[in-house]
Amino acid sequence: MQTMHYLNEFYSHYDEDGRLSKKHGSVEFLTTMRYIGKYIKPGDRVLEVGAGTGRYSHALARQGYTVDAVELIGHNIDVFQNNTQPGENISITQGNALDLSAFSDNTYDITLLLGPLYHLYTKEDKRQALREAIRVTRPGGVIFAAYVISDGCLLDEGFLRGNINVAEYVKTGLLDRETFAAKSEPKDLFELVRKEDVDELMRDFPTTRLHYVASDGCALLLRYAIDAMDDETFRLYLDYHFATCERADLLGITSHALDVFRK
Ligand SMILES: C[S@@+](CC[C@H](N)C(=O)[O-])C[C@H]1O[C@@H](n2cnc3c(N)ncnc32)[C@H](O)[C@@H]1O
Numbered sequence: 001m002q003t004m005h006y007l008n009e010f011y012s013h014y015d016e017d018g019r020l021s022k023k024h025g026s027v028e029f030l031t032t033m034r035y036i037g038k039y040i041k042p043g044d045r046v047l048e049v050g051a052g053t054g055r056y057s058h059a060l061a062r063q064g065y066t067v068d069a070v071e072l073i074g075h076n077i078d079v080f081q082n083n084t085q086p087g088e089n090i091s092i093t094q095g096n097a098l099d100l101s102a103f104s105d106n107t108y109d110i111t112l113l114l115g116p117l118y119h120l121y122t123k124e125d126k127r128q129a130l131r132e133a134i135r136v137t138r139p140g141g142v143i144f145a146a147y148v149i150s151d152g153c154l155l156d157e158g159f160l161r162g163n164i165n166v167a168e169y170v171k172t173g174l175l176d177r178e179t180f181a182a183k184s185e186p187k188d189l190f191e192l193v194r195k196e197d198v199d200e201l202m203r204d205f206p207t208t209r210l211h212y213v214a215s216d217g218c219a220l221l222l223r224y225a226i227d228a229m230d231d232e233t234f235r236l237y238l239d240y241h242f243a244t245c246e247r248a249d250l251l252g253i254t255s256h257a258l259d260v261f262r263k
Contacts, residue, residue, distance in 0.1 A: 003186040004072070007119060010189055011052070012075040023234050024226040027219035028256050029055060030238065031245060032144065035211060035260055036110065039142040040065065044109035047136055049097045049129070050116035054080040054090075061088035065110075068103070070095040072116075097129040103136045111137045114146040114258075121184060121191050126201055134205060137263045142210065145259045149214075150182040150192035152255035156220040195251055198259055207261040214245045214254030221253070 033056070040046070044065055048057045051069035053076050061067045062085065069092040071077050080092050095102060097116035113133045120126045133143050154175070158164040169175040174183055182192035195212065202209070219226055219241070229237060244250055251257065 006186050006189055007073055011073045022227050023229060024219045024223040027241060028216040031215045032258055035213060035258060036144060040110050046110045047108040048112040049133055051080060052076050052115060054083050056112055056114060057090060058083055061090040072096055098125060100132040100136055105135055106138045108137050109141045111143045114144060117145060118148045118190050121186060123201060134207060134263055139263055141263050143261055147193050147198055147257045148190050149254050149257050150194055151252050153192055156255055160221060207263055209261045211246060211260040213258040214251050215256045215258040217241050217245050217250060217254050220255045
């Protein structure tokens with residue numbers, strides 16, 4: 001499958017550890033863990049769909065939770081397995097977020113879908129991944145779904161760092177000339193959305209939104225300033241970020257968003 005080819009290429013060479021070792025790169029992880037921490041309880045069972053190399057799965061297993069993980073790409077599964085420490089109650093299987101039939105209905109207290117929606121290019125596929133995540137979660141359980149947000153990425157990858165040629169994207173139709181809404185295909189790797197798209201995807205699911213969070217807020221846009229902060233200033237920045245990351249007037253500027261909802 002074409003998508004698999006592009007994902008294999010990307011994730012087999014991606015330096016995730018390098019990104020996370022920088023202060024700006026840690027904001028999204030710390031924010032997501034903070035929100036998971038608001039809902040997870042002793043003895044909970046966790047499923048991580050699209051677990052990658054296992055940042056969240058291993059962190060939660062080391063806190064004593066039972067974690068099952070699913071990941072599409074073999075290279076990530078190898079790294080995930082190498083990262084497993086003695087004493088972790090954890091499993092990983094190769095699988096696709098679109099079909100979790102290896103997992104029973106109503107099983108998990110916490111379900112994480114932190115990545116697959118970045119790489120599903122139609123509404124129907126995104127809804128199918130959400131439907132599967134909801135199915136395997138027990139009634140009352142909490143689901144965490146992450147998205148890449150187009151305006152944050154355009155500002156950071158485009159206007160700040162020039163990794164995206166904005167003029168070219170407009171010319172080729174990847175960005176709408178009037179609204180700057182993004183469009184992508186498997187060759188473009190990342191599917192960029194806005195909050196209105198997330199709201200529309202979620203409209204017909206019988207779930208209750210608990211939080212919609214700008215998980216890295218301005219951290220990528222402010223990467224140079226944040227990486228130069230001493231530890232005390234960075235702690236203050238995190239206090240600011242945690243205090244403001246659900247403010248409606250700051251949501252669109254984030255590069256990643258976290259939708260937290262209850263089944
Ligand atoms: C951005 S990474 C995030 C990994 C991890 N959840 C984290 O936050 O560190 C996205 C992950 O989703 C995986 N993925 C993409 N599409 C998937 C799918 N359809 N089913 C399962 N995993 C998928 C990718 O291989 C990759 O490991």
